[in-house]
Amino acid sequence: MAKPTPLSGFPEWLPDGRIVEQHVLDTLRHTFELHGFAGIETRAVEPLDQLLRKGETSKEVYLLSRLQEENSQIPDKQLGLHFDLTVPFARYVLENAGKLAFPLRRYQIQKVWRGERPQEGRFREFIQADIDIVGAGELPYHFEVEAPLVMAEALGALSEIGLPPVRILVNNRRVAEGFYRGIGLDDVEGVLRQIDKLDKIGPDRVSELLVTECGATEDQAKACLALASISGSDVGVIAEVRALAESHGAVTELLETGLAELGALIAAASERAPGVVVADLKIARGLDYYTGSVYETVLVGHEQLGSVCSGGRYDTLASDGKNTYPGVGLSIGVSRLVSRLLSAELVEATRSVPSAVLVAVTSEEERAASDAVATALRARDIPVEVAPSAARFGKQIKYADRRGIPFVWFPGSVGDDGAVADQVKDIRSGDQVDADAATWEPPAEDRWPRVIPKG
Amino acid sequence: MAKPTPLSGFPEWLPDGRIVEQHVLDTLRHTFELHGFAGIETRAVEPLDQLLRKGETSKEVYLLSRLQEENSQIPDKQLGLHFDLTVPFARYVLENAGKLAFPLRRYQIQKVWRGERPQEGRFREFIQADIDIVGAGELPYHFEVEAPLVMAEALGALSEIGLPPVRILVNNRRVAEGFYRGIGLDDVEGVLRQIDKLDKIGPDRVSELLVTECGATEDQAKACLALASISGSDVGVIAEVRALAESHGAVTELLETGLAELGALIAAASERAPGVVVADLKIARGLDYYTGSVYETVLVGHEQLGSVCSGGRYDTLASDGKNTYPGVGLSIGVSRLVSRLLSAELVEATRSVPSAVLVAVTSEEERAASDAVATALRARDIPVEVAPSAARFGKQIKYADRRGIPFVWFPGSVGDDGAVADQVKDIRSGDQVDADAATWEPPAEDRWPRVIPKG
Known part of the structure; x- marks a missing residue:
């Protein structure tokens, strides 16, 4: 056969690159286990109806068929490859709820697949490393403080090998929703979707979209942008948001709840991971199921790579009608991280084989x-x-x-x-x-x- | 949503079962690395033409399609999920030959997928753990001795946790081919294919098939069965085969080469892994690309589970026309092993979470x-x-x-x-x-x- 060529979007490493990747995976796993997270793996496939539950991502799914399926009397239920580890974990929780102990702390490190157009740092097959804490019926807020701090420690442990420092940007959906409603904007999801585009298209264009797509007045749009411009790593940021809300007569109970939560996270983080966690009021996370804290993470000096670790709090990770399972979690894009470590020549293995x-x-x-x-x-x-x-x-x-x-x-x-x-x-x-x-x-x-x- | 039900053939473990699986994986990896094997991972997908190169396995392949593919101007090249780790490794060797150092010792631990009917110990998604040693142009015989001994050590290291002892059954294609040709049977592959069925359908039926399918006389069929009945863990087995061949006037040069190789393996194994490696002249391995040693492994007391670690020597793992890469390797069916360890309640984890x-x-x-x-x-x-x-x-x-x-x-x-x-x-x-x-x-x-x- 002729020399094969790589498939775009399906990264593979030479043996010394794999040593780097394996080291990253081992370090993450070790930190997760030190914090009492139990590892699980789920199968690579889920029924298509499960994968499409959230709607938006349908274009990204790889469907499976068997080569000889036409000969089979009973066609398989339509299966697809999972595109993240959250949907399979939610299914796993429901399937095994009776045998699991809640709150459940689990980590999961596996490949996922998305049929997207490959770009720098965006692959069709890549490794994610997730932690989630899931409760049965309830999940106290302190887990929203803990989860990003575990990730700060996990990523911080990689600075030894040359990973640049990370900055975890946090926001709280209740703050955003309380503020938007306070100024009279009720299409909260719509506004979040536009705010999420700030880094891509800039404030002027977002302002236009808020007016045309979300029915905002110029003033409301301006207020949304003012909120999104607030950021800081100490609790002063809370006062700043409240002052802005007061100036618009927009202090709601929901806003106050959100500010109390965000303030607690910032206060704990400034003690346990100084300088790592920053409140950033423009963080919106496009997906609609987050209900409390939301997180994104940038590599300092490599911000254009996008978020390397994202997540948030969802009041309903899973529900079987009888029970609801709220959760909070974050997911590290390991392949994105490793590919940058290798391509930017930030790290190296001392040799390409295990033998001493x-x-x-x-x-x-x-x-x-x-x-x-x-x-x-x-x-x-x-x-x-x-x-x-x-x-x-x-x-x-x-x-x-x-x-x-x-x-x-x-x-x-x-x-x-x-x-x-x-x-x-x-x-x-x-x-x-x-x-x-x-x-x-x-x-x-x-x-x-x-x-x-x-x- | 309603409580989901498991997908047949796609095993998943509860957290304590995953601790067992992870321990098995860690132990294998550690042994492989102690022996200087470098880990690699390949993407889960290969172009369909690669996957079908060997012909036989076409029915097992899962094909991929993108949900939105009909909208795409340029359809993707047809991709399928790999069904083993040998085909992807062969492709990886060719693709990266210029950057790899040969002989290359690599291990690879990944999931593979086969669209087969699930049964006890036979899954649609399962983990394989492979080692291979691949040369450029040539590969000395001593690697055919080394590879099964590494696996004996890897599996032996699991006896601590309750894995039953293993028996590695070895044969050599040259012995079989030399013998068959010596007695006048030239359809070597055909004969091997029938001999491979011995455990399933018994000697009488195999004898019939040798006559009807391979054109053997009753006497030739009888000789084939006599060869297949020989087994033993010391070098006496070599003399036994030679005596049988002499009695049929069937001593060929190829047979002598094979016997010398098989004898060297048995001699080395009796010293380095006493009692583990057994010459078993009926081991045929259905696949047609093995050219020297072939291996199968049974769990003592669980023989009906089938082979948990198989492989062999192939003179052409890969070839790009200019260079040929001979190899020898074995593959452990990790999921089959772990599923038996758990279902037969042979092992347990001391707790279900990492926390002490x-x-x-x-x-x-x-x-x-x-x-x-x-x-x-x-x-x-x-x-x-x-x-x-x-x-x-x-x-x-x-x-x-x-x-x-x-x-x-x-x-x-x-x-x-x-x-x-x-x-x-x-x-x-x-x-x-x-x-x-x-x-x-x-x-x-x-x-x-x-x-x-x-x-």
């Missing part, structure tokens, strides 16, 4: 001796491979060098006194010393490949 | 104090969650108990001397002691959930 040691082979007849050395080293958790052929040692060293394997081990021959003298060479420095496979240790930083900022 | 500690909340006003304890514990890598509400302590303990969280932490109040006296309770024993969040450690076996044999 290549055991050289003196001759094919003596391969068993090299295998025995490898077994002894692995028994002490040192990753090792044995040279593929008994080529001259220079070629074997080159094999290690090409992969970044730092050490080459030379099994000794039995001397006159019956002693076997093995040697190990650090091929970076050229140092070669006697070594015993039963006791030798590589330096801790060389044992496994590490992911580090690219210098 | 639940920090109680005295009152909502004092939640920040509980959050501070949690932060201090997490800083020393102890997984912790904070109680969802300031309910009476009995209810908070019940919250921990339901999830199997072993410790509940009670933040103290500041005493007259300014000292804060925290206490921690082991809710299994009821023991409650003073504790300091800056220094307290849980017992090592309680820090993270463990997976253990079910008693």
Whole structure:
């Protein structure tokens, strides 16, 4: 066959890129588990009616059919690939509600698929890493404070490898809705949809749309834009919003509830993750099911990449008629993050294979001796491979060098006194010393490949 | 919406089952990396013409279409979900050949999809864990010895959690082909296909098929069955095959090559994984691309589950006309394994959540104090969650108990001397002691959930 070419929108990494991605995934998982989130996986497919429940995203769904389906008497129920992890999780909660303990803290790290036009940072197949906390019937507000702080910690843990700092932008739907209603605009969803376009089309165009699409007066449109322009990382921002609302005679009970919540989040965040969380009153999140806090996250210095971690509070994640399950959660776009880390050359793996040691082979007849050395080293958790052929040692060293394997081990021959003298060479420095496979240790930083900022 | 029901063939686990699955995946990955295999992931989709290259499996492929495709001017190239990890890996090797170092040792752990009728241990979506070693142009035989031994070690590492012992059954295509040609049967593939049915339909029926389908005489059929009946875990099996071939005047050069290879594998295995690897001359592997060693693996005591780890040597994993890439590899059916571990109640997780500690909340006003304890514990890598509400302590303990969280932490109040006296309770024993969040450690076996044999 001819050389295949990549499929646009379906990213794949070379082995050293995968080491970076795996490190990111391991770090996220570790932080989530430290905070008591239990991992689940859901199947990749959902019935189409489930996937289309929210309406808007229908264009993005990949449908499945079986090649031989026409021969089948009973066609399968129409299935599609999930386009996020929230819809499948909601279904999972309902399906297993009787066997789950609520509030349920779960994380989920899986691929999702969207049949969209691929662009920089926007893929057709990508990994999401979600956390959600879901209650049965009720879910206290403090979880809306906790969830973004867990993500701040998870993303913060990646700064070690060169991830730029993140800024989590938060808003509260109750503030927006209370304000809009207070100034006399009742098409709250419509207004949010226009405000959501601010970064893309600018305030003048949004103002026009508020007038033409949402029936706002010029003054109302101006007030909406004034609200959207407020941001800040301390509780002063709350006073600023209240002052604006007062100047429009628009202080409602809903607004006050929202401001109290937003203020509590900002206060907690300024203590537990100083400088990371910023109240930004223009954050709207297009989707219509959020009912309280909403979150977006930008990489500082890479804002044009868009949000790398978004979410919010929804009063009804799922409902089976009898019970309602409110939730709050955020989702990290892992592929977007990793692809930027790699393409902007922010990080690198210290080598492209796990092996810390290549055991050289003196001759094919003596391969068993090299295998025995490898077994002894692995028994002490040192990753090792044995040279593929008994080529001259220079070629074997080159094999290690090409992969970044730092050490080459030379099994000794039995001397006159019956002693076997093995040697190990650090091929970076050229140092070669006697070594015993039963006791030798590589330096801790060389044992496994590490992911580090690219210098 | 109504309570959803599971989709047949798409397994999902509850959180404690996922802990088991994750442990299996982590253990496999760790063993693969100890042996120097680099992890890669490939996209879930491949062009349909790639997927159908081998012909036979066309009925199993899930095709993709976009819901809005009819509106698109340029329809996408027809894509399907991969049904194994070998076809995508072959494509990945060709696509990236210039950037990869050969021989390439790679592992790959991903979901695959097959539109088959679901049965016990046979799913439509399942996880495979593959290792392969691929050369450019050539691949020495010793890798055919190494690959199954890595899998023996990986599966052996799971015996700790209650996986039954495995038996890896090996054969060599050259032995079979050399023997068949030696007795005058040239339709080697045809014969292998019938021999592959032995376990399902028995020797009498296979004998009939060899006569009617492959043009064998009764005597030739009898000889094929005699070969297939030979098995053993020491090199005596080699002599037995040679004796059978001699008695039919069927000793060919190809047979001798195959026997030398098979003998080397058995000899190495009896030293490095005693009792695990068995030569079984009836192992045929239906697929036609294997050219040397072939492998199947059964769980002892669960043989009717079928093979849980299969593979072999192929002289042409991939070829771009200029270069040919021979390979050898095996694939573990992880979902089949995990589903049996769970359904036969062989294993269990020590709890259903990561948290080792639940920090109680005295009152909502004092939640920040509980959050501070949690932060201090997490800083020393102890997984912790904070109680969802300031309910009476009995209810908070019940919250921990339901999830199997072993410790509940009670933040103290500041005493007259300014000292804060925290206490921690082991809710299994009821023991409650003073504790300091800056220094307290849980017992090592309680820090993270463990997976253990079910008693």
